[in-house]
Amino acid sequence: MAKQTVAVLGPGSWGTALAQVLNDNRHDVRLWGNIPEQIDEINNQHTNTRYFKDVVLSSDIKAYTDLKAALDGVDAVLFVVPTKVTRLVAKQVAEVLDHKVTVMHASKGLEPGTHERLSTILEEEIPEDLRSEIVVVSGPSHAEETIVRDITLITAASKDTEAAKYAQKLFSNNYFRLYTNTDVIGVETAGALKNIIAVGAGALHGLGYGDNAKAAIITRGLAEITRLGVKLGADPLTYSGLSGVGDLIVTGTSVHSRNLRAGDALGRGEKLEDVEKNMGMVIEGISTTKVAYELAQDLDVYMPITTAIYRGIYEGADIRESILSMMTNELRAENEWR
Structure with a gap:
């Protein structure tokens, strides 16, 4: 692929790691x-110590x-900002962008209030004459491992196959590989909802339970993620892929997972x-x-793990009791759809 110029919006852990992948591929990365202090550090020290203590970035990566x-x-814009500010940043991009680009995002979440997926937000806020079909970059990936060039396989999903292939070629190298997919709904919902299950898996660990319990909540969690995703229009097979079960495994088992540690x-x-502060x-x-619980209520989708965590976080119930009760009292057929 010819050298591309890519703006990566969001110098957090994942944005920084993806910037390095693109730089390794000899693209021009911005x-x-x-946060001025962080940008100055990247430009002058070539480090981002808030997220990576011992990593030196290429001096070719320029921060703005x-x-x-x-x-x-x-040529392309990659959004890697928190869900809650995606719409705001997209509005800012639309105000200053003066030519058509490939728009990608690598964030995982659903917008509070609207319940919208991130690609939908980008479609709404960035005019069609300024962008491609949105490409979603998602899958089993911890920034802490990608930044040291561990082998990572993830998904590039778009309604436009050519846009997905562009992202595939843009990012892929000898340690970082992308597989294309056209099921944007499935890939985005899998990436967002697996974080909930990881909180539950962490809570079980905090309660003192072992791998049996963790395997149980991950497997049953995949079932409820799939139920909601299919109701929203996703292909159920997507949840058996990298962005589904792959991402759920890595987020629900790894010490790098913020959601697991929080749980x-x-x-x-x-x-x-205190957890959020620390x-x-x-x-x-x-x-x-909260978004998933509200969607489940609106769409009449059975999501017991999500409900238990919601009650613990938002209704003042003891999250330990809620999780444990859900895991020990559910009596259903395994393949029961609702």
Whole structure:
């Protein structure tokens, strides 16, 4: 692939890791953020120590606080910002972008209030004459491993196969590979909802339970994620792929998972506000739990794990009791759809 110029919006852990992947592929990478001290550190020290203590970034990666400058003449824009600010940043992009680009996102969540997927937000806020069909980059990936070039396989999903193939070629190299998919709904809902199940898996660990319980909640969690996704129009086979079961395994079992660590702390009896303060990073599973619970109620979808976590976080129930009760009292046929 010819050298491309790519603006990566969001210098968090995943945005920084993806910027390095693109730089390794000899693309021109511009990393945009709104914290001047962080941007100065990336440009002058070539580090991002808030997220990676011992990683030195290429001096070819340039960081910006000026969005217009970051977008000037780029071929593609990659959104890697928290769910709650995706719409705001998309509006800002639409205001200053002056040419058509390939628009991608690598965030995982559903918008509070509207319950919308992130690709839908980008479609709404960025005019069609300025963008391609949205490409979703998602799958089993921890920034802490990608940044040290561990082998990582994920998905590029778009309604436009050619846009997905563009992202595949843009990112793929000898340690980072993308598989294309056209099921945007499935890939996005899998990426968002697995964070909830990871919180539940962490809570079970915090309660002192082992691998049997973790395997149980991950497997039953996949069933309820699939139920909701299919109701929204997804292909059930997507949930057996990298962006489904793959992402659920890595998020529900790894020490790198913020959602797992948050659930573990809740399972040990810590208060949510203390957990969020100590984490220092966005815990998408917390806000996504509320969105998924509301969607499940609206669509009449059976989601017992999500409901148990919701009641623990938002209704003041003891999350440990809620999770344990759900795991030990459910009596259903395994293949029961609702």
